[in-house]
Amino acid sequence: MSLQIMVPDLPESVSDATVGTWHKKLGDIIKAGELLVDLETDKVVLEVPAPQDGIVSNILFETGSTVQAKQLLAELQPAPASGEETKAKPAEAVADAGNSHDILTPSVRRILAEEEVDPANLHGSGRGGRITRQDVLEHLSRQESEQTTVGDIAAVEAVDSSFSSREEKRVPMTRLRKRIAERLLEAKNTTAMLTTFNEVNMQPIMKIRSKYQEQFEKRHGIKLGFMSFYVKAVSEALKRYPEVNASIDGNDILYHNYFDISIAVSTERGLVTPVLRNCDELSLADIEKGIKSLADKARDGKLSVDDLTGGTFTITNGGVFGSLMSTPIINPPQSAILGMHKIQDRPMAVDGQVVILPMMYLALSYDHRIIDGRESVGFLVHVKSLLEDPTRLLLDI
Template sequence: MATEVKVPTLGESITEATVGEWLKQPGEAVAADEPIASLETDKVSVEVPSPVAGVMGEHAVAVGDTVEVGALIATIEAGDGAPAAAPAPAPEAKASTPDTAGQQAPAEGDEPAALSPSVRRAVLETGVDPSTIKGSGKDGRITKEDVMAAAEGKGQAAPAPAPTPAAAPAPAAAGERKEERVRMTRLRQTIAKRLKSAQDTAALLTTFNDVDMTAVIEARTKYKELFEKKHGVRLGFMGFFVKAACMALKDVPSVNAQIDGDEIVYHDYADISVAVSAPQGLVVPVIRSADQMSVAEVEKTIGDFGKRAKSGDLKMEEMKGGTFTISNGGVFGSLMSTPIINPPQSAVLGLHRIEDRPVVRNGEVVVRPMMYLALSYDHRLIDGREAVTFLVALKNAIEDPTRILIDL
């Protein structure tokens, strides 16, 4: 007797999702609670587990289809089933040895079948042999980031040799130009709508400042080993910025407020949204009551968010709310940007890369590690004076971290 698999409850106010990929194909053996499909919602990817052990039946929906909560998506039949994918023919399997790995396209075996579409595309573009990559995703699955890291030489012993002429694809005709159409994920569609809505609704303005990172870098260098030994997490820069932002938000409450109709809602707490890179796009989990946390607690929370964003284990409720956002484009090399607010929030702080620049100190030109700060805000609520005051308070705390300790 077949067991129906239906779209599970996805969270408060979320009624539908998009089928991102099938993790099990018809005829394959399935264990109880083993993920068989991935659904994309407005905020995160959700894996659908099998309710029973058995054999994967027919898919009732296709990748890219929109499905509602409670809709039938597949069936699980009774039986033992077949392996996840048939092994490659013997001659081809023997041809793949450590000396020749990466010289040809991977055989049609277990690993290619388990790769998501975005990962398969990255494998084809980079020429990396997926069998040499250790996956960092859930259950050891390979992510797009794993492939890109391997392509940069981080995840493999040596760069893959160029394909032999026989294995190389036919060259494109002279002057030929190709296009590829890829359906936008539900998350990307939502990001696009929210960002455009922010531009259409808020009176956006960005104010800049810069900050000397010397003191924070020195503190981090001096205490990073003891910090990691005691707290089990690395001491980064975000812990300092989150705490400094919380202090500045108390000094300038409007930056931590939001407009609701014809009212202004002020918050006596700081729930800080932090932008985190995930395989399916940028996600923004929230550090609840960050103003009540220590630097170590902030760093632990951010580290946990980063790991679970990669594995797709972030929960939707962890990305709801937030009174202020910090986005660190500096990790990707950004020198300066004008970030867009995350509605209904009224402001977002953009951090950027640290670089040595000449500055004047006590009448002398010296070289210091400097970072540009950008505060984008809703000018309907936040005046320029308040934006500048916030940035100066943040700058003072970062340039003299003792202020964070004594709340000055």
């Protein structure tokens, strides 16, 4: 009797899902707990494992198909008895495939599928021979290097023909990318969005990091970064300007008496904003650990719906990619977002003297329906003052 594999319950507010990557083909033997297929939703990737050992006998939906909760996805036939042979796949091949390739993170599985790389051709450098994302990237780099060499020889022989080729590649948008596009358009079309700018001297924080980095890492087991200072300064500024931490709900203004800050994280699937809860109660070390945990989960595709919902304010740091200035877009239903940028040495006038200082631009995009210029500028100035004099964070002034 066949075992039916159903679409699991979908997250709240998600009506359907898209079939992502099938990790087993018809006739493949699968063990209990092994991953069968990924389902992409607007928010997270759901992994569907096999509930018991068996052989994949039927796949009802191809990659890219839309499915509903509790819909039949696939069927499994009972696994053959121990020692029996199966026509589906030789036992030796199954054993080899299961040694180091059956446990892959979602990010590794995705890049293998997108680049059409057979994991059997890779040698895993992770624990127990597990294939890591770096193993895949190095394999692709070697392939690209080999192809480039061949391509250079061909280009020397026929330069003119290489420029006459005009090719296009059409790739469907992922569910997450579609959702990001919808939310960005929603923010642009439904909010009265303005952006105000300021700049901050980062030298005091850089001196603190340089002086205490080694002791901080030894004590807390994590490096002291800039984001913990940003989050701490924003939390204190939100206390003084509650409108910036509020949101519009119909004809009402909803004031939040807590500070759950969304941190923008770039992943292979797109930009996500996991939420760091109760930031005002966290130490710098707790903030750094929380951000690292969320970033790791985001890049491995392990974020839950709870990780992505409920934020009251967003911080995005385009400076890690070299951005000097930008106008970030509000993350609905929030009313404001703070953009941090690249720290760059610039000549500044200090007490009548020209001094070279590490300066960074701040950009606050806000919904003018709820936040006036006085609150937006005051909030940004307060963030600036806290970053330029971090002692104020300790003294609460």
